[in-house]
Amino acid sequence: MVTFPLDLVLGEIRIPSHLIFDLLAYYLGFSYYLKLRERKGDFMSPTRRIYLLIGAAIGALLISRLLAALENPALFLNPSSILYYFQGQTIVGGLLGGIIGVEITKKLIKERKPTGDLFTFPIILAMIIGRIGCLLTGVSDRTVGIHSTLPWAFDQGDGIPRHPTSLYEIIFLIGIWIGLYRADKKDTLKNGALFKIFIFSYLVFRFLIEFIKPAIPLAAGLSAIQLASLIGALYYGKILFIDGIHSNGTRSTKYV
Numbered sequence: 510m511v512t513f514p515l516d517l518v519l520g521e522i523r524i525p526s527h528l529i530f531d532l533l534a535y536y537l538g539f540s541y542y543l544k545l546r547e548r549k550g551d552f553m554s555p556t557r558r559i560y561l562l563i564g565a566a567i568g569a570l571l572i573s574r575l576l577a578a579l580e581n582p583a584l585f586l587n588p589s590s591i592l593y594y595f596q597g598q599t600i601v602g603g604l605l606g607g608i609i610g611v612e613i614t615k616k617l618i619k620e621r622k623p624t625g626d627l628f629t630f631p632i633i634l635a636m637i638i639g640r641i642g643c644l645l646t647g648v649s650d651r652t653v654g655i656h657s658t659l660p661w662a663f664d665q666g667d668g669i670p671r672h673p674t675s676l677y678e679i680i681f682l683i684g685i686w687i688g689l690y691r692a693d694k695k696d697t698l699k700n701g702a703l704f705k706i707f708i709f710s711y712l713v714f715r716f717l718i719e720f721i722k723p724a725i726p727l728a729a730g731l732s733a734i735q736l737a738s739l740i741g742a743l744y745y746g747k748i749l750f751i752d753g754i755h756s757n758g759t760r761s762t763k764y765v
Contacts, residue, residue, distance in 0.1 A: 513647025513666035527650060530642025538635030546627060553624065560618055561611050565628075568610020569603040576602030579733035581725055597651075600636060601715055601734050604708065605741050623701025625708075633686045633707065637679055644675035654721045672721050681714050702754040705745050712742035 517524040551558065577597030578585045584593055611624065643652045647666030654672025656662075662670040685707060693703055716738040724732035731739070 513645070513664075514649060515645040515647075526645040527642040530638050530645070534635040534638040534642075537638060538631045541634050542628065542631035545630065549627070551627060552622065553620070557618055557620065561614050561620075561624060564610040564614030565607040566610070568613070569607035572606025572609065573598040573600075573602035576605075576733055576737055579727060582727050582733075583725075599734055600639070601712070601737050601741075604632075604711070605737060608708070623704070625701055625704025629689065629704045629707050630686065633682050633689075637682045637686075640675045640679050640682070644673065644679070650675075652722070655723055657721075674718055674722055677718060678714070682711075685710050697755050699752065699754055699756045702749070702752075705749055706754060709742055709745040709749060712738040712745065716742060 516526050577599045578594050643650045652675055653665050654674040656669050657672045665671055689703055692698055716735050719732055719735045727733045
């Protein structure tokens with residue numbers, strides 16, 4: 510019988526699986542980004558890309574922490590310890606914060622072209638690897654689903670059969686990766702459309718799957734993550750509807 514969390518134990522030392530897979534996610538995601546940049550080409554100089562990465566990292570860190578703190582409104586307004594604000598992080602907050610950070614940086618360096626396509630597949634890879642860590646960590650990760658009687662529900666560490674929501678997300682990410690890869694191979698998407706389709710699709714997915722996770726509503730019966738996902742999905746849905754996703758001709762060979 511499998512017992513959660515499934516951590517790596519080396520003698521007296523226990524290394525959390527979440528930490529292992531988070532580090533793998535950062536390393537393999539960035540390595541994949543470098544390979545794509547080398548193979549596909551890039552209209553931006555390495556220095557300007559670094560500026561964007563720094564902006565994305567700062568924005569992702571700040572908004573990820575903020576959104577995680579808002580997951581418990583009572584503690585957010587009256588924290589038992591200031592450390593509460595630094596204990597959690599969310600992928601939705603990381604993505605939206607990263608986007609905000611990039612857009613601010615683009616204004617500072619006066620860059621007007623879409624810059625997200627190059628990051629799309631590396632982000633998906635990193636998210637898949639990170640979610641494996643969430644799955645192996647079990648209920649202590651706070652990303653598990655609610656009780657379920659479905660055949661594939663299982664005990665993730667508290668004796669209650671639950672929706673394996675991390676597994677659902679891994680399957681979704683693999684599916685969207687395959688779909689976007691095929692669309693990208695056709696070379697008919699507008700510059701920037703690849704990233705926008707991914708963000709829109711993921712935010713819709715997260716808005717829906719949060720209904721089968723134990724969450725504390727923030728407003729209108731929705732959790733902080735759901736509200737952020739809904740706002741982000743509406744924003745990107747509007748952009749995709751107005752701008753469209755297909756180019757009139759062949760897309761530039763330079764990844765943007």
